[in-house]
Amino acid sequence: MANSVTMLKIKTFADYQNEYKQSVENPEAFWEEKASHFTWRKKWDKVLNWNFKDYDVKWFVNGKLNITENCIDRHLPTKGNETAFVWESNFEDKPNRVITYQQLHDEVCRLANVLKSFGVKKGDRVCIYLPMIPEAVFSMLACARIGAVHSVVFAGFSAASLSSRIQDSDCKVVLTSDGSYRGDKTINLKSVVDEALETCASVTNVLVYKHTGASVNILSGRDIWWHDVVPQSSDRYEAETMDSEDMLFILYTSGSTGKPKGVVHTCGGYMVYTCYSFLNVFQYNPGDIYWCTADVGWITGHSYITYGPLLAGATSVIFEGVPTFPDAGRFWKVVDKHKVTHFYTAPTAIRALEAAGLNYVSPYNLSSLKVLGSVGEPINEEAWHWYNKNIGKEKCPIVDTWWQTETGGILISPLAGITKTKPSFATLPLPGVQPLLVDEKGNEITGNNVEGNLCIKFPWPSIIRTTFGDHERCKQTYFSTYNNLYFTGDGCKRDENGYYRITGRVDDVMNVSGHRIGTAEVESAINMHADVVESAVVGYPHDIKGQGIYAYVIVPSTQKNHDILRKEIIAEVNKVIGPIAKPDKIQIVSGLPKTRSGKIMRRILRKVAEGEISNLGDTSTLLDPAVVEEIVKTRL
Numbered sequence: 001m002a003n004s005v006t007m008l009k010i011k012t013f014a015d016y017q018n019e020y021k022q023s024v025e026n027p028e029a030f031w032e033e034k035a036s037h038f039t040w041r042k043k044w045d046k047v048l049n050w051n052f053k054d055y056d057v058k059w060f061v062n063g064k065l066n067i068t069e070n071c072i073d074r075h076l077p078t079k080g081n082e083t084a085f086v087w088e089s090n091f092e093d094k095p096n097r098v099i100t101y102q103q104l105h106d107e108v109c110r111l112a113n114v115l116k117s118f119g120v121k122k123g124d125r126v127c128i129y130l131p132m133i134p135e136a137v138f139s140m141l142a143c144a145r146i147g148a149v150h151s152v153v154f155a156g157f158s159a160a161s162l163s164s165r166i167q168d169s170d171c172k173v174v175l176t177s178d179g180s181y182r183g184d185k186t187i188n189l190k191s192v193v194d195e196a197l198e199t200c201a202s203v204t205n206v207l208v209y210k211h212t213g214a215s216v217n218i219l220s221g222r223d224i225w226w227h228d229v230v231p232q233s234s235d236r237y238e239a240e241t242m243d244s245e246d247m248l249f250i251l252y253t254s255g256s257t258g259k260p261k262g263v264v265h266t267c268g269g270y271m272v273y274t275c276y277s278f279l280n281v282f283q284y285n286p287g288d289i290y291w292c293t294a295d296v297g298w299i300t301g302h303s304y305i306t307y308g309p310l311l312a313g314a315t316s317v318i319f320e321g322v323p324t325f326p327d328a329g330r331f332w333k334v335v336d337k338h339k340v341t342h343f344y345t346a347p348t349a350i351r352a353l354e355a356a357g358l359n360y361v362s363p364y365n366l367s368s369l370k371v372l373g374s375v376g377e378p379i380n381e382e383a384w385h386w387y388n389k390n391i392g393k394e395k396c397p398i399v400d401t402w403w404q405t406e407t408g409g410i411l412i413s414p415l416a417g418i419t420k421t422k423p424s425f426a427t428l429p430l431p432g433v434q435p436l437l438v439d440e441k442g443n444e445i446t447g448n449n450v451e452g453n454l455c456i457k458f459p460w461p462s463i464i465r466t467t468f469g470d471h472e473r474c475k476q477t478y479f480s481t482y483n484n485l486y487f488t489g490d491g492c493k494r495d496e497n498g499y500y501r502i503t504g505r506v507d508d509v510m511n512v513s514g515h516r517i518g519t520a521e522v523e524s525a526i527n528m529h530a531d532v533v534e535s536a537v538v539g540y541p542h543d544i545k546g547q548g549i550y551a552y553v554i555v556p557s558t559q560k561n562h563d564i565l566r567k568e569i570i571a572e573v574n575k576v577i578g579p580i581a582k583p584d585k586i587q588i589v590s591g592l593p594k595t596r597s598g599k600i601m602r603r604i605l606r607k608v609a610e611g612e613i614s615n616l617g618d619t620s621t622l623l624d625p626a627v628v629e630e631i632v633k634t635r636l
């Protein structure tokens, strides 16, 4: 059965149409056949149990497996010496690291043994707070190998954010490094972990990888250097037997209210779907070199750096740096150097590199490229055309992949070279995915050339299973807005040919440089500043970031200079969340537009932030219309 996952690949548009039809008419038979291409220790008793009302979804019921056996062991007989990953450092003159499938196996097993020696058991949670180095992938897989649940936290989040994530899921161990490099910056990650752990009683051990050589505190009994224990450990570890529905990982993501929630994915369905979607969307062939520029701290890194490509036995580039270091040609230089065939990035990076100019593109030979991908936010037409013309040389299909942390894998996207593309359209659903558009009341909007809120009416194998520790929240957030539907939170158009175009969030979630940030989270961080009485945050169109963060802040007659105040507020947000949530604009106001019942009218604040002040709509329900005049007058 080794490598038979490549048989999952659709080859023509007619195949796609046929698979799609089968997947809707008989989803269970469809996914049963797909799942049969993987290595299971015990076959499932039933393909699917589902209920969107009380939200309960189980795929491949009672099936037993270990995902790492499918990511690694099954490839060893044929691909042991082939490259799983090539690592490209932040610094271009640093040598690459090449990790074969056999080496990946050995590293993962060593680390699995170390985790076991820390007393980590099946079901325990392990936090991973690492830069983009191969050890981040080893860590995820080592957890999966022993049946521990990983919770990767993006290494740009602050100590406070890290701490609340560790606490929420009661992590026992943290895997981190002394520091990280991002462009010309060096960050001392260990000190962030130290600060976070002051408020996390559950953590018994911290394993520290030496990467930057920064001096760090080693707390005796708790902190252990990676190089003191990992290389000496056995490179064998018999993978734990997991149930299809055992938790594989938790990944925290922002919503429109409250703290970030821990989205839970489980082993069986996630494995089948990430592999199936990877192979089909990218049309990866043996010998291709795939590069996804995301960070493993986000879902894209989980599904399309770690799991999907490894399940498919692919060769990938892992990149530690940023697109603009040492200059805006870095991505193209790396493509040239490693002869990358599949390149997957975010629109915000494309826009930033477009702005830098073609002088950064032209020195490099990009002829190895076959497929380009986009993810994380709507790609505007201009960026799409620039990408197509200057990077793909009009020869590479662009797969505009729409999906979410909660969906686990790509749901709407062209299949490279198979689906006819259309700029800024994610085009058609993958087999097994049944999208529909609804109006505000939840009535289905049928026909084409229509617009509505995007829902999905049938489960796919990698759908979110729960939000960690709070199933009710999962039910409320995704399955209660509309009866019997999964609600995505996105607005969407369907054109005359049935192609989907995602227009952006319809809730209070912003999408800043492809990162999801809840307005409520930023507001609560701003409100931590002692001088701030109240704040309201909205997104506004931003040339590079897609959306920027606009904050209205009430500060009562302070003596402080407003520029100093703004700097302090930004520092507060950095401290509470991290630099990604830092407001781009802070307008100091004396009041916020509220209804008589005290609700902030965000619609008005959004319009002012967007600069659409000529038509603010109905303001008659406002408690104090004069507030609006002031806000318009002092807008930034």
Ligand code: WTA
Residues within 6 Å of the ligand: 253, 298, 299, 300, 374, 375, 376, 377, 378, 379, 400, 401, 402, 403, 404, 405, 406, 426, 488, 489, 490, 502, 503, 504, 505, 511, 514, 515, 516
């Ligand atoms: C947005 C990222 C338009 C969308 C994988 C979604 C997109 C949110 C696209 C999820 C796309 C993602 N076109 N919008 N191709 N891909 N989005 O959870 O608003 O970080 O709801 O997952 O990003 O963000 P998340």
